[in-house]
Amino acid sequence: MVETIRKPNGPAVAALLSAMIGILILGAINVGTEASSSFSTSMLEVGKVWIPNAQGIGPYSGKETIMVVGWLLSWVALHLALRRKDVNLKTPTAMFVIGLVLATLFVYTPFIDLLLGK
Secondary structure, three states: OOOOOOOHHHHHHHHHHHHHHHHHHHHHHHHHHHHOHHHHHHHHHHOOOOOHHHHHHHHHHHHHHHHHHHHHHHHHHHHHHHOOOOOOOOHHHHHHHHHHHHHHHHHOOHHHHHOOOO
């Protein structure tokens, strides 16, 4: 008889939640660039640091840079915290769905205009 060893699901939960954190960061930065032209300019400067011809895509280059850094850092932190744990999937799944909805709203122009009072 073959005995199966069940691995903890913590690393998968860490990956799921870090993806949600990354898209929330992108959404929040998107709202920030819509709210402030100086913040938008600073996001372009962040993108210019490592993306050739970043001015061609504007502040999106910096938004993506910050999102990737936030995603990777949160993935490392969450992986280290959850790597040996078996997590009930209800809470992280609900968090992911709520985060996905919020991130979607943060890039939806009519919602941003409502949020910023435009």
